[in-house]
Amino acid sequence: MKNMINSGKAYRLIVTSVTVIIAVQIIMLFILPGAERNDMVTAIIFSMFFTMGYYITGIRGKIILSFLLGFSILTPIILYGNEAAIEFLKSFFYWVSVSGEWIVEYVRWYEIIIMIFISFLCCIFALLLNRYRLAQWSIGGGLLLYLLFNLLKENEVQQSIVSFILFYLILCYVEYIQGRKSEEKADERDKIDGIDKVDEANEERKENVGKRSVVWLLPFLLLYLLVLLLLPANQERYEWKYVRKLYEQIKTIATAFTHKWGSMFNGQEEFRVHFSGFSDSAEVGGDIRVNSTDVMIISANYGLNTNLYLIGGIFDTFNGKEWERTDIRPQEDYYADFVELMYAIDRNNESGKKSSRTDYVRTANITIRYQDINTYHMFIPLKTFSLGIDKKKYSYRSEGGELLFAEVQGYHTEYLSNYMQMNIDHPDFYEMMIAESEYRYGQGEEEEQKILNNLNDMYRKESYIKVTEELLKQRAAEIQIIYGDTKEPDELIQKYLENITGGYENDIDKLKAIENELKQYEYTTNPGVIPRDREFMEYFLLESREGYCTYFATAFVLLARYEGIPARYVQGFCVPVESGSLSHIQVTSDMAHAWPEAYIEGVGWIPFEPTPAYDELRYTPWKTQKQLEEQNAKVHYELNEEMAKKEEIITKEAEIPTEAGSSNKKKSGLIWGIAGLFLLCVILTILTTHLFLKYRYRNLGNKEKLLDIIKINFILLSDLGYKMNMGQTLAEFYLNICDSEELSGLKLAFLTEFEEIRYGNKVIDNDIIKTAENEKKELFRILKGKYWWKYIIRLRMIY
Amino acid sequence: MVFQNKTDEIIKNIGKVIVGREKTIAYLMAAALAQGHVLIEDVPGTGKTKLARAFAASIDAEYSRIQFTPDLLPSDVTGLNIYNRKMDEFELRKGPVFTNILLADEINRATPRTQAGLLECMEERQVTIDGECYTLEFPFMVIATQNPLETSGTFPLPEAQLDRFMMKLSMGLPNREEELSIIERFMKDDPIKELRAVITKEELLLLRDALKDIYVHPVIEEYMVDIILGTRNQEKIVMGVSTRGTLALLRAVKAYAAIQGRAYVIPDDIKELAVPVLAHRLVLSYGYQKGKAAQELMMEIVGKISVPAEQFWGKV
Secondary structure, eight states: OHHHHHHHHHHHHHHHHHHHHHHHHHHHHHHOTTOOHHHHHHHHHHHHHHHHHHHHSTHHHHHHHHHHHHHHHHHHHHHHHHHHHHHHHHHHHHHHHSSSOOOGGGHHHHHHHHHHHHHHHHHHHHHHHHHOHHHHHHHHHHHHHHHHHHHHHTOOOOHHHHHHHHHHHHHHHHHHHHHHHHHHHHHHHHHHHOOOOOHHHHHHHHHHHHHHHHHHHHHHHHHHHHHHHHSOOOSSOOOOHHHHHHHHHHHHHHHHHHHHHHHHHHOSOOOOOOSSSOOSSEEOOSOOOOOOOEEEEEEEEEOOOSOEEEEEEEEOEEOSSEEEOOOOOOSOHHHHHHHHHHHHHHHHHHTTOOOOGGGTEEEEEEEEEEOSOOEEEOOEETTEEEEEEOTTTOOEEEETTEEEEEEEEOTTOEEEEEEEEEOTTSHHHHHHHHHHTTOOTTOOOHHHHHHHHHHHHHHOOTTSOOOOHHHHHHHHHHHHHHHHOOOOOOHHHHHHHHHHHTTOOSHHHHHHHHHHHHHTSEEOSOOOOOOTTSOHHHIIIIIIOEEOHHHHHHHHHHHHHHTTOOEEEEEEEEEOOOTTOOSEEEEEGGGEEEEEEEEETTTEEEEOOOOGGGHHHHOOOOOOHHHHHHSOHHHHHHHTHHHHHHHHHHHHHHHHHHHHHHHHHHHHHHHHHHHHHHHHHHHHHHHHHHHHHHHHHHTOOHHHHHHHHHHHHHHHHHHTTOOOOTTOOHHHHHHHHTTOSTTTTOOOHHHHHHHHHHHSOOOOOHHHHHHHHHHHHHHHHHHHHHOHHHHHHGGGGOO | OHHHHHHHHHHHHHHTTSOSOHHHHHHHHHHHHTTOOEEEEOOTTSSHHHHHHHHHHHEESOEEEEEOOTTOOHHHHHEEEEEETTTTEEEEEEOTTSSSEEEEETGGGSOHHHHHHHHHHHHHSEEEETTEEEEOOSOOEEEEEEOSSOOTTOOOOOHHHHTTOSEEEOOOOOOHHHHHHHHHHTTTSOGGGGOOOOEEHHHHHHHHHHGGGOBOOHHHHHHHHHHHHHHSSOSSEEEOOOHHHHHHHHHHHHHHHHHTTOSBOOHHHHHHHHHHHHGGGOEEOTTOOSTTHHHHHHHHHHHHSOOOOOOOTTOO
16 A cells, blocks of 8 residues: 555645645735745745655655755855854844845845745644644635635735635645545445455555545646636736626515515505605605615616706695695696707707707617606606607606606616706806797797707607697796796895895896805705794795705795796706716615706706705716817717717627637637647646556555556456456456457466465465566557557556 | 365266266365265266265275165164173164265155254264264265155155255266266276275365365455345245355365365355355245256356456546
C-alpha cells in the first residue's frame, strides 16, 4: 500500500500549496497594500518552495528551512555591519508599524523578510492543515465566507484570489466525495482480500484512497485553475441580473397572491394613499405617513425622457376642508385638451415664429401596468392623445377630465398611453403661451381652420369627437364656470394676493408669480392639524407657511381662482425618470402627489408646481433646435431622437443576417476551441496517468507488481473479447481461451501463476514477473493489430 | 510431490481394473484421505463392487464385504459376544466391520435397524457390543453401493444417514472405446487378481497427516460458505446442506487439491467437488425429487456464485 500513501502525500502537498498561495495573497493584501503583482508572484513562489521543502524532505527540510530563515535575517546584518544592522532593524520596525518611515535602500530587504515571515506562517499553517482535516474544512468555510462577504459588500477581489479559492474549494469537495466513495470500495476490497491487516495501516489506507482519486483529477483541476487565472475578468461589476429578475418575479407573484386574497377579505375598496397624493377623497390637512408599496410598473416604450406626471383624480370644488368633483362632462376632455395645445403651438408657428414643434412637445409612449392597487381611476399623463386598452376586458368612461373604469381594477390591468411631453419650462414655450393666451375661439379664419383640420386628421380616432372652434369655445366657457367658481377671498388674502401679482399683466405671469411665492414656503410632511376655527387659506398662507403638496396645490388653485383664472386640483403620481432606467420604472405609493393645473384659454390646461420639493421634477427643459444647432452634431443626433431611433431599428434589422454570419464564425471557433480543449484533456489524462502508473509501478513490491501486470493483462484480454464470467474460475477461463487462434502464440502462464498467488502462498521471483511482462507486451501487440482505438486508450498502461 | 506420486500410483493401479473412471477414482481417493465414506449409486453391473475391491487391493489393508439383505441383523455387521463353554465366559466374535475397507453392497436392502448399526460405526469409528466400545483402526472406510432402479423391497437410506457419506459417486456406463478395452483386459483373466498393494497403512496415515498443510485462502473459505448458504433458502430445497456437509466439503477439497499436486485449494476444486459432496445432502421439495435433479440443482447453485478472483474488469 506504499503507493497509496505516496499519492496521498502528493495530494496533501498540492492542497497545502494552494492554501498557502491563497494565504500569501490575502496576507500580502493586508501587509503590503501597495504591493505590486511581481512582488506577489515572488512571494508565492517563495512560499511554495518552502512548503514543498517542508514536505518532501521531512526533518532535513525543516533544517534547511530554519537555515534559510536565519541566513536571510543575518545577511543584511552582515552586509550592513553592526551599527547599520541595528539601524536596519529599527527602520524595519518603523516600516512595519508606521508606513511612512522607511529607508529606500533597505526596502528590498524588508520585503524579503516579510516574505520569509509569510513563508514561516505558511509552514505552520501547512502543518495544521496536514494534521487536522477539520482545519482544512474550516479554512474552506472561511474562504467561502470571505468571498461571499466581498460579494455582498461589492468589494473588488483580485481575480487570482478568487481563482485559487475556488480551486481550493473544489479540491476539498472532490476529496470529500471521492473519499466517501472509496471508503465503501475499500471496505468491499478488504472483504475480498481477506488478508490480516493491522488496523492502523488499514485506517491510513482508507484515508489515502480518496486522495488518490484526487491525484488523478489534478491535471484537470490545474487546467481549470489556469483557465480561471487567464480568462479575462469582466471589468464591469456583475449585476446579478438573473437573480434580480428572479427576485422580482417572486415578489410579483407573492404580491399578486396577497393582493388577490386581500381584496377578497377587505372587499373592493378604493385605493388610498394617505400621503398627499392619491385618494378617493382629497382631504387637506393632517400629518401623513410615508410608506412604500409597489403600485404600478411603467414600461417606457418610446420617447420617454421627462419626469412623468400621472393624472388620477381631478377636483374642482373645495369646501374648506376637502376637494370634491362636480364636473361630470362626458366628453373625452383629455383629447380636446391635447388638440387645444397643439392648435396653439401650430398657430404660433404659423404666425411667423418658425421653430420646430419638437421644441415645445415630444411624443412619448408608455405602458402602465397596475400592481398592488385597487382603483376605479385610470392614470394617464396630461396631453394624452391616444389610449391603447383592451376594450373587451376593460370598460371605462370619461367624466370631467378623469377616466374611470366601470369596475375596480387591480393587478395586471394594463394599458398604453401616447402623450406629448411638454417643454414647459423653456422660454420659447413660455412665450408661446403668453402669445396664444390672447387668442379667442370663434374668431378663427380659414388658416386656423385648416390647422385644426390637420390636427384632427392626424390624431383623431373614430370614437373621438371632432374638435372644432365651437367646441373649444364651449369647453372654455364650461371650464370657466366649473373651475373658476369660488367665494370671494377675505381681505387679508386679497391683500396678500395683490402683493404677489400686483405688477403683472397677463395670467401666466401672475400664475408664475403665485407659484414662485409658494415655493418660498416650508415643505414638511408633518404640518399638524389645522385648528378647527381657522380657514385653511388664511392659516396656511399667512401663519404656518408649511405643509406638503396638498397644501400647496390647494393654495395655488384657490389663489389662481381669486385672480379669475380657472384652475383645478389634480392628484396622481409624480414619477421621476432617470435616463438610465427607462425600460421598467417602478411606481411606488410614496410617489403619490398633488399639483395644480390652470386653464389658459387658447392654450389648454397647464400644470404648475408650487410644492418646493418637487420643483426640479416638473421643470426639466430640453434644448430647442436653435440651441442645439449651435452645439455640435452629436447632440443634434439626440434631438432627432425620433428619427434616429427609427433608423436604429431599421439598421438593426438590416444587421441581423451579418450578425448571424459572424456568430457562426464565432461558434465554429468555439467548437474548435472546445474540441481542442477536449483533446488536450484526453492527452493530458493519458500522459499523466501513464506517468503516475509508471512511477507507482516502479515503487511496488513484487507481489503488487505481478498483480498490476496481471490486472492489465486481464483488461487487455477483455478488450480482445475474452472476458471472464462471474461464475468462472481461472482454470475454466484458461480452458476457454487457450483454443483461440490469436492467442495461440501465448502460454498465458500468468493465469496459472496468478492462481497460485491468489489462492496459495507462492513466493514471487523476478522470473515470474518477467514472463508476465512479456505476455503483457504480446497482448498489447495483438490488441494493436486488432483494435487500434482500444490500444490508444490502453496506451497509458505500457510501462 | 511425494503426495502426488503416491496417489497417482494408487489411481493408476486401480485404473488397471477400472477403465476410464479417473475422476471417480480420484474422488474415492480423496474421500479415503479425508477419512470419509463413499456411497456409490448406479445400476447393477457398472463396476461398483469392482472399484471398491480394486481400491482395497491397492492398499495394503484389510478388506471385508457384506452383502446387505433384509434379514441381515446388526450383529451380523458388528459382531457379537458368544459364550465359550470351555472358558466359561463370553468371547467377542468380531463382525465384518472390524476391518479397514468395508464394502457394503446394496446397503438399501437391509432393514433400517441394520443400516443404523452400520452408520453408527461409520460416524463414530467405534463399535459398541453389549455396552463395550471397540475403536476401529485407521484407515476405516465404508464404500457402500446401492441400486437406484429396483426399489421394491428396499429401505431407502434416510437423509440423516445419507449425510454421513462424504461423497455420493456414480460410475456411469462406459463408451464404445472403453467397452472395447474392458473386453480386452478381461479376455484372459480378471486383472484384479494381479493387483498388488502399492501403499501401506502407515504411508496412508502419513499422507492423511500431510493434508493439514494444505492452504485454504480466506476467500476460498468464503466461497465455500457462499455455496453452502446458496443451498439453504432455496425454493426447490426443503433442507440445505448442514454444517457437517460444510466440514466434509472442506476436508474433501483439501484432499483433492493434494491429489492434484497442489499445496493450496483453488475454486475449481470446490466447483468440482460440490456435486459429489453436497448434492446428496439436499432434501428436495416435493415434485423435484426425480432422476438427477439434485445434481443439476447443485450445479446451478454453484454456477450462480461468483468465483473469488480480483475484480479487474473495467477498472485500472
